[in-house]
Amino acid sequence: MDTWQEHWQEVKQSGSLHFEAVQRTRDGRDIPVDIIANYFELDGKEFHCAIVRDISHRKRTEIALQQSEERFELAMRASTDGIFDWNLKTQEIYFSPGWKKMLGYQDAELENDFSVWERLTKREQQAESWRILNEHLQGKRDRYEMEFQMLHKNGHWVDILSRASAIFGKDGVPVRVVGTHVDITERKRAEAERKNLQAQLQQAQKMEAIGQLAGGIAHDFNNILGAILGYAEMVQEDSPEGSRVRDDIDQVVIASHRAKELVKQILAFSRQTKANRIKLQPEVIIKEAVKMLRSSLPTTIDIRQNVDQDVGIILVDPVQIHQILANLTTNAFHAMEETGGTITISLKRKELTATEVISEPDVQPGPFVQISVGDTGPGIAPEIREKIFDPYFTTKAVDKGTGMGLAIIHGIAKNYGGFVSCQSQPGEGAEFHVYLPLVADPALVENASVSSGLTQPGNERILLIDDEEILAEMGKSMLERLGYRVTIRTNSIEALNTFQTRPDQFDLVITDQTMPGMTGLDLARRMLQIRPRMPIILCTGFSNLISEDKARIYGIKGFAMKPLAKKDLGNLIRKVLEEMQ
Template sequence: MITIIYRLLFLLCLALSVLSAQAEDRGPKGVVRVGIFPFEPLNFLDGNGVAQGLYPDLLRKIVKDEKWSVKFVPGSWAEGLERLQRGEIDLILSVAYSPERAEIMDFTFESVAELWGQVFFKPNSKFKNINSLDGQRVAIMSKDISGSNFIATAEKLGVHCKITEYPTHAKVFAAVQEGIVDAGVAPQHFGLRHAREFNLISSSIMFSPFSIYFASKKGTQHELLSHIDSYLSNWKKEPDSFYYERLGYWLGNRSLRTIFPTWVIYTFIFGFVSILIFASFSVILKRTVNRRTRELQESEERMRLFFERQIVGMAITSPEKGWIQVNDRLIQMLGYSRAELACQTWEKMTHPEDIATDLAQFNRLLSGEINEYSLEKRFIRKDGSVILTNLSVGCVRRADNSVNFIVALIDDITERKQAEEELSNQKKLFETMFNTITDGVVITNTNREIRLANKGMENTFGYKPDELLGKRTEILYADQDKYRQTGMTVFGNNTQKQGDQYITYYRNSKGIEFPGETFGAKLFDEKGRWLGNLGIMRDITERIRQENERILLQKQLSHSQKMEAIGTLAGGIAHDFNNILAAVLGYAEMVQEDCPVGSSMRVDIDQVIKASLRAKELVKQILAFSRETEIEEKTLQPALIIKEAVKLFRASLPTTIDIQQKFEPEVGQILADPTQIHQIVTNLFTNAFHAMEETGGTLTITLKNQELTQTDLFNEPNVQPGIFVQMAVTDTGSGIAPEIMDKIFDPYFTTKEVGKGTGMGLAIIHSIVKRSGGFISCQSSLGEGTTFRVYLPVHEAAAPPEAETIPVNLIQTGIERILFVDDEEMLAEMGKTMLERLGYRVTVETNSIEALKIIQSQPDRFDLVITDQTMPGITGSDLARCILQVRPDMPIILCTGFSNQVSEEKAKIYGIKGFAMKPLANKDLAILVRNVLDGERRED
């Protein structure tokens, strides 16, 4: 039996030593904040604001030889409780114990004083006992135990009072004195000292004795309370201790004046001395007895303190009596009060999945097979939540080996297990992330020996992670220079640099070198010691290729933007030139009308008109080059477009290059967009020019019909047999190398130097021809020249009727009123003259805004409006829309030399009846005006 007890005590002491090691250096330190409230003579502030009373004297004595000090924080009793719960103070004085307060506060085991609650009246009050207070007004201090006890006592006796709360006992007495209430409740010792100050008397109504303690917020100051307990316990064992001296001083009723006769005082003194002598004799006898039991009592006290102050839950139970004792930590851990826990069974608080294991071990303990056991067990708290614990159970047995009582230690390891699980999950997450990174990642020691490598190393270098462990990172670099360079840049021992990003060359497991981008960083522990290095390596071969391609595309875009700018410039020049040409052609035609047929002046002016018409066609070619229009396929003769392209290109070629044209008669028509055919010819001419730019030579273009069979089209499976128009462009330049012949139609492929080509010309030609149902081929020999042949299918369609030439003297005239709007004064005056010669009444306006005002003010003044498109203020198309809002049936003709904003189709959508491109010949203008006016009449 004794052996078992010693084993259990050894187990408890072992746990104590472990916990003590964990709690090393704990205990009161620094300044302890103490809440003090007016509660004479136990604690109060004097006139100088100094803490006085029994409690302050005891605390000052306790801290006298300690390494901590006390700071008193004054306030009311209610304020002190609130500050304690907010953590603004560490300790509060004069607290009476109650089960409710024990839920939120810890108390010293040793009380400081024992008090009674008492009721106080005015001297002339008629109240004799507590029953006489039924229905009366009674004052209590807020949250005071005396007041709570009075209310509870009155309720038990069926006495119902009107309770009023005040912050201090002094205010309670003041309310009684002033007649606000009929009676006041206070601790007996307070009334004996202060009742006379308020002209009150104590009644015979005394109730509920209670003890008062030091207290702290629940679970925060166990060491501090234990420290105070040790002093109080030792003091109480010595009758002449500091505690009893201060207790007699403060509770000795020093302030009361005697009102008794002298003989009574002497009698009292004699009796007191007799009692004191008897008490002294009793104390001597008690000391003799206590001397033999003191060691056991001290041991029991230490064990009690050990039990109550444990940071793990502890319980003492027995098979017969159930719960015997539990400590505060277990109560806090399980969430039950002591009374609630007494009603709970061990099985009800055990997780269902753990009952069988725990019960099996417990039965082995009861049977005597074992004396102790430990296991991990889940408990169910009062709120239904689950906590995981380490449960250690031991027992003390009787002489017959049956279990007398059981001691259980319960350590809540929920947070620790969660932390371990979280750490495990983080480790798994790290491993997953580490191995899913596509780039190669290694971690090395300070000697650059690989300690960890991810699966990305196999993707990047061809090495499996295990193959690299223990090897230096030197094997990953292209050469020693690269290895040394990165080592000095990032990982040198003498550098404080912790990380860097750099470009270098690596070598994979097959010995192939490749460019790589690497981020390297030093790794340090929490004390700043260098542990090793981290390297993240990426193959950037593809990125460099894309970067080079991006640079090339940027150059091509720049060239494209340059060409677009040239096209825009060409369009602007064409517009201005058209205006000049319109004036030249218009006035020339008017002079022609006035010259006799056959005269030398008529011959000269005919040449002027002929040259103007040729210039007009040249401007059309410039506009075709500059405009970005949608594809508009139509039946056409390719020879006409090719000839115009040759004329346009001839001026840009040096005289060292000769152009020869060989066109067969009766070449078939094709279905194509004229602009795209023009583009094909221009691109082929440009390639031929570049091939002969330095040496000169001959550029030959041929055009003929050719019938192709299925056999001829063996290499062009998507092209249908039939008759094709073949256009061939041949140069006598340097030729094309055989190894690049298959790439010449690839986008962006070019052999020309920077600035002479984008590599898109032949690709564009290939796309246009393929879309038209044809194909293109190339034949070339180095040093002998190159021939490109374009095959386009013949499109059989009825030829458009030839335009009928209308003699000038048969041109219809009219007498209608016309508003002619053009910001160029010369063109405006010419238009007026031309129309007036045809009989029309013309009003000229060079400001489009003023023209709109005229129409708005006089909508029916004109029969027709002719307007230019490009004008400041309001464009021609906007002017037309505004006019049609005023007069929807107004006929309008829109003229333009060049505009990306308007076309004949858009003009019709706007409601414009006629559309003309400048320059406009006299007869064309006359016919257009007449058609618009006569068309309006036919609609009417």
């Protein structure tokens, strides 16, 4: 009652008053009411007039709205997704705390203004976003949906999936756009990784198929090459020094040896052979490699050499040096294929300090050879240069590269205790440097080129088995020139029968590995059951089933890869026979 007295006094003073109060009903319920009270005097009398309205429904609605807003605010703060609400009439926009946190900001650090989205969204993606949104607002799309990137506070890009729907007024005009932002950076990274793994799997399957094909080609080609090399060497022996025929056949022998090395490179590329490390002078193998590479490049590409002499000795597989130069020059050629240009191949000795190899944790400072291949092409962009040594990364067309060349070079150099570096700027060409450590002890240096010298003769009895008749006949002629007495068989079953009949009539067996009916390995095992100390040499053009180590486990004393030069075969025979004495 006192409260009402205060209100009436206030009404009297001001003339009118609008306020809310609680009124008890006849049934004892308290209800909220809205009161408009007025005071006036009439004929000297005071009058109070009031209009009282029950506002229970309005109060319940206000409480529900307040609770809804509180729940909305809590949801905005708890949600990891970003939420935005854009009023198209007033152009006011609201970004939730989660929207801002997604980009690394606290709620108070970013204002709720549309310019924030424009400032942080990648500029080249904004036009597409506007196009999709306008199509939605025009009714051409059910909703707005797009992926784009926004700049994080720390400077990196965040992949965003944005979805939104417009709210239309009664007149069909859009009045609001409400939507979400979801951080899909990890999902995009996982998708990229999955695609990369799929590409690697496909590439691995291709390489496996290439490897199988290379193995088959190597076997058949080495057999053919063996006949060419063997007969050429015999013609070489019969031709007088200085004659026209001798000069010509010398080139056939040299070409045959190069073809032999080419097969090794194919097998090495398809990972079908192990690295055979020898000590050699790199300038010799580099000059030979350049001769082979020059014929494979068009006349629009000029090759220049800057090869220092006596740079030192390295312990490497010469086939892998060929592979390094082949991959680097191929990359250089592809960079200049349309315009032409110059490839510069250089070799020099370089002393690397601890400071110069600080970025290569597995490399020790000291003397190195530096093999460099440079080109005058368009160069490599910095963002691409960081990825060029990654497996399967390539900027070439599908039919121009696998993305494995530089990764293979990097792996070869690392296995030798070296490394690869690249210097390039857009528009200024590129230059790759391969660093390989020099060996401290240069003794026993081997020549990687075609060797010559005397072949040790003999007079022992040899059983020679090869299912290729031309190779069997050629081998017989070659060995007879060395003084041996040779019996040939072109069938492994017949050879076993011959040996069973007269096992003591032979001092040595030379057998091919891949033959119909019975492999060379099985034939050798049966012969050794008959005569355990029988010296056997196993030859193969290529086989996945046998290696030198495996052959030795089965008691085979010699192992050779076709094609065999006369000198190599003769020396191997003497070595095996002398070990048995």
